[in-house]
Amino acid sequence: MRLKLGKRAADAALSAFEAQVCVHARAAYNLARYLMGNEDEAKDVVQEAFLRAYRAFDRYENRNALAWILAIVRNVSYSALQRRRAGPDAVSFDEQLHTDSTIGSDTPFVTPEAQLDRQQSAACLRDLIARLPIEFREVIVLRELEDLSYREIAQILAIPTGTVMSRLARGRSWLRTLAADEGAEDAL
Amino acid sequence: MHCKDIRAQLNAYLDGELDAGAAPALEAHVATCALCGAELRSLRQLQHSIRTEGHWPLPNGLEASLRQTLHSAAETEQMAQGKAALLGDWRGILVGLAAGLVLGVVFYLLLMQPVREGNGLVDRVVALHVQSQLADHLVDVASSDRHQVKPWFQGRVDYSVPVHNLADQGFPLLGGRIDYLDGRNVAALVFGHRRHRINLFVWPATESAARIPETTNRRGYRLIARAAQGLEFLAVSDLNGEELEHFLRLYLEYGT
Known part of the structure; x- marks a missing residue:
């Protein structure tokens, strides 16, 4: 009897988790991808973050599932980055940046030209964001791509909202400088 | 400037x-x-x-493998919980035998049992609330007309269910449903509030009703229990606490 109840409760927990938290998989991956700098590690981070979130879901009382899962993604990413720095073959170069996802080098001519232009400019823009130091990169991603408020970002990063604003301002002006240096203003 | x-x-x-x-x-x-x-x-x-070009597209298959990971984690957890429950029972029995004290038995019956069943009930209520939204089984009788919903319950439950439509206060009645809870058929009323759903379970107050804490949070859902008019009211929703309190207060004070 109790085991039956346990199973039903566990199914309900999983359904609730999927309905409230898994819907943010896209946002979670996007943040992880920007923090880790490559697709493989970002995927691992997302898996681990959702597993951690699921195990903590019993104690979850927060109303803001998006901010909650992004905070966990950020923690897991930072731990992974630390391990990477401590590792023997520290990789700082983002090898996959130019090869993975939308502009695979083997498929440039199958898409219509307009589409290709757009994809290249998107890749170029993501490349620029990737070159920002991490503390500026993460506020840009949280603000512009996940549309979080200064307060939500401040909570996730455990910094004052004033710092969120100044990092955003610096990050944005940095991005424009990078774009100008690259002659890539049209990416913006 | x-x-x-x-x-x-x-x-x-x-x-x-x-x-x-x-x-x-x-x-x-x-x-x-x-x-x-x-x-x-x-x-x-x-x-x-x-905003238009900065998003990394989700890699193919990531969502599927995420689901896979979570399902196997859920299964592992269930098995672990099953073992823990058995172990817990054995320990209870051994302690009871060794001590042989009536006090122990009384303590167990009075204290442990309500807590466990209360938790079971909370889990069950959350499960019903989630199911009602996922399985598209929100209501058996879909109507915002209380004169249609109230009679529908007659003959289905052996008590009179107070039905009010709080549409004017922002909580429109969506319909009613019968659920099996705590060993009996109980009436479940469904209300909307913006894009949220509220399930309000109503059944006659019994001694067992005292087992549910007044407010409980479980997996992002909130439950609020109140006894009134000889009945037990249990509201569950993903609304925030104040709004759910507000709803239940409006409901209980309706017409007074």
Whole structure:
């Protein structure tokens, strides 16, 4: 009897988790991808973050599932980055940046030209964001791509909202400088 | 105002985070100062580009493998819990035998049992609430007319269910349903509030009703229990606590 109840409760927990938290998989991956700098590690981070979130879901009382899962993604990413720095073959170069996802080098001519232009400019823009130091990169991603408020970002990063604003301002002006240096203003 | 002060506020303005009081002065300045105006346009352009082109697409298969990971984690957890429960029972029995004290048995019956069943009930209520939304089995009788919903319950439950439509207060009645809970058929009323759903379970107050805490949070859902009019009311929703309290208070005070 109790085991039956346990199973039903566990199914309900999983359904609730999927309905409230898994819907943010896209946002979670996007943040992880920007923090880790490559697709493989970002995927691992997302898996681990959702597993951690699921195990903590019993104690979850927060109303803001998006901010909650992004905070966990950020923690897991930072731990992974630390391990990477401590590792023997520290990789700082983002090898996959130019090869993975939308502009695979083997498929440039199958898409219509307009589409290709757009994809290249998107890749170029993501490349620029990737070159920002991490503390500026993460506020840009949280603000512009996940549309979080200064307060939500401040909570996730455990910094004052004033710092969120100044990092955003610096990050944005940095991005424009990078774009100008690259002659890539049209990416913006 | 100096351009320097304006520049310091442009980012907050762009993000909609500038004090409402400060915005008109900034807008007036930007309208007349060519340099600050250009700066704002450039920031807007950058924001637009990031928002439209900055997202990394979700890799194929990631969502599926995520689901897989979570399902196997859930299964492992269930098995672990099953073992823990058995172990817990054995320990209870051994302690009971060794001590042989009536006190122990009394303690067990009075204290442990209600807590466990109360938790079971909470889990069950959350499960019903989730199911009602996922399985598209929100209501058996879909109507916002209380004169239609109330009679529907007659003959289905052996008590009179007070049905009110709180549409004017922002909680429209969506319908009713019968659920099996705590060993009996109970009435479940469904209300909407913005895009949220509230399930209100109603059944006759018994001794067992005292087992449910007044407010409980479980997996992001909130449950509020109240005894009134000889009945037990249990509201569950993903609304925030104040709103759910407000709803239940309105409901219980309806017509008084």
